[in-house]
Amino acid sequence: MRLMTIEYTGQWQLAIAVGEKLYLPLALKKTFPQKMQALIADWAVWQPWIEQNLDQMPSIMLSSAKLLAPIAQPERHLFCIGKNYKDHVNEVQALGYGDVPEAPIVFAKCNTTVNHPEATIDTRKDPTGTTDYEGEL
Numbered sequence: 001m002r003l004m005t006i007e008y009t010g011q012w013q014l015a016i017a018v019g020e021k022l023y024l025p026l027a028l029k030k031t032f033p034q035k036m037q038a039l040i041a042d043w044a045v046w047q048p049w050i051e052q053n054l055d056q057m058p059s060i061m062l063s064s065a066k067l068l069a070p071i072a073q074p075e076r077h078l079f080c081i082g083k084n085y086k087d088h089v090n091e092v093q094a095l096g097y098g099d100v101p102e103a104p105i106v107f108a109k110c111n112t113t114v115n116h117p118e119a120t121i122d123t124r125k126d127p128t129g130t131t132d133y134e135g136e137l
Contacts (some may be wrong), residue, residue, distance in 0.1 A: 001016055001017070001018055001050070001054075002016070002017040002018075003015075003016060003017075003070065004016075004022065004067060004070065005036055005065060005067075005068040005069065005070050005071070005072060006022065006065040006067060006068060006132070007065065007066040007068055008022075008060060008064070008065045008066070010026070012034075012068060012072075012093065013026050013034065014026065014032070014034065014035075014036060014039060015065065016050060016057070017062060018054070018056065020061060020062045020063070021059045021060070021061065021062065022059060022060050022061070022062050022065055023052060023054055023057040023059045023086075024057055024058050024059065024060065025053070025057055027057065027058045027092070028053060028056055028057045028058070029053075029106065032046070033046070035072075035073065036070050036071045037071060046048060055121050059075050062075065066116075066117045067116070067117045067118075068117075069114045069115065069116050069117070071077050071114070072116075073112065073114060074111040074114065075111070076111060077108050077109065077110050077111050078108065078109040078111075079106065079107075079108055079109075080099075080106070080109060081104050081105065081106060082104075082105035082106075082107060083100070083101050083105050084104065084105075087090070097119075
């Protein structure tokens with residue numbers, strides 16, 4: 001069982017993926033959370049309900065829905081440390097991005113930078129011209 005945020009028939013909703021099927025809990029229970037953060041916060045309540053009612057939920061094929069970011073807008077910004085382990089330093093050195101840093105490289109990922117799978121990223125909007133191929137999971 002995997003939890004997903006999807007767009008189906010023009011609406012964003014949470015879905016439970018089992019194999020190639022997506023189960024739609026909101027169609028069965030109108031009080032089911034509509035955001036992943038709420039579902040995670042109340043997982044102890046919802047997990048047993050999902051397990052007991054999965055077979056009663058309407059389902060669609062995974063291929064008929066558009067996958068979205070699981071948490072479209074995190075509640076907080078993420079603060080990250082770059083080049084913080086040897087393999088990563090070796091990787092960026094091989095690409096010509098410098099040596100072992102003298103001090104930690106600290107950077108932020110703002111909560112507004114989350115994008116959906118297969119969505120485009122307009123690199124023309126990067127004022128520094130340093131858009132990288134990496135993504136944070």
